Amino acid sequence: MGAIADWLGGACLLAGALLSLAAGIGVLRFPDVLDRMHAATKPQVLGVLLLLLGLALRLRTPSDLGMIVLVAVFQLATAPVAAQMIGRAAYRSGRVDRDLLDTDELAGR
Amino acid sequence: MTDDLPADRPVRDDGPRVPAGRPAAAGDGLPQPAVGRGGRRRDQAVALGWLVAVWILLWGGLSWANLLGGLVVGTAVLLFFPLPPVTFGGRLRPGALLTLAVTFVGELVSASVHVAAVAVRPGCRPRGAIIAVPLRVRTDLNLALTAEVISLVPGTLIVEVDRDQGVLYVHVLDVRGPEDLTSSRKRILAVERRIVRAVGSPDEIRRLRTEPVDRRSPS
Structure with a gap:
């Protein structure tokens, strides 16, 4: 039982690390602030969640589990808000490359 | 960009709210549930409960000191950082x-x-x-x-x-x-x-x- 949880936890840690790496590459390579925010929300959040799940499977003590759940909830709640604030600030201050946008229904609003 | 977009308008904390840009008679059919004094109190009590739970989880154990500390900190947060009221009008399914x-x-x-x-x-x-x-x-x-x-x-x-x-x-x-x-x-x-x-x-x-x-x- 413990061995299975350890293996599963290890797999989760590895997958989470890979996703975080992909998020980092995305932030580095994407041409624009808004694209970068995509990388900073989705793979990053899932990466952190998988790392936390891996940790929970390895630690298995109630007080650690409470803390892990708390971190996961706050990560889910705050990452989109942070990305939106940065995206909005970038858009309003004109730091968005309009050549990369196919349509822009926010223009002129 | 314009700086006066509606999303930035400061929110006044005055109970049931009908945003200015939304005529209530235009077939909206969606009155915000009337929030009286009691409803507001209940919302705050729910928020306080969540804050205390988070505080206890952060300390990693249930004790009287944590419970009292959570109540003090939660009350302070609600007093000094009040949020616009978001009343839950539906039901969970x-x-x-x-x-x-x-x-x-x-x-x-x-x-x-x-x-x-x-x-x-x-x-x-x-x-x-x-x-x-x-x-x-x-x-x-x-x-x-x-x-x-x-x-x-x-x-x-x-x-x-x-x-x-x-x-x-x-x-x-x-x-x-x-x-x-x-x-x-x-x-x-x-x-x-x-x-x-x-x-x-x-x-x-x-x-x-x-x-x-x-x-x-x-x-």
């Missing part, structure tokens, strides 16, 4: 909540894989687009929940929120043609539908059916 949670996890995984794949695809400059998506249920709670969820599901990210009109401005990643925009729009409205089915009031669910899906931005 376990089945629909489960659907929402399962779809959310599935979409989060596929979104992460998608963005990760775009990130490591060699020689690719992804094209994007910003689209306006008017929501059908314009309560603050629905607006906030939908905005949170669609930032984490495939291809979409919130750039701007027009709170009075209930319009979300969404950035779409990796656009290859107009059909990608249509499918993103559909996906966002599907997210809204799942959220309203999970936590909305019967009245809001009825609006999902009656409002035409392709209502465009009034601008």
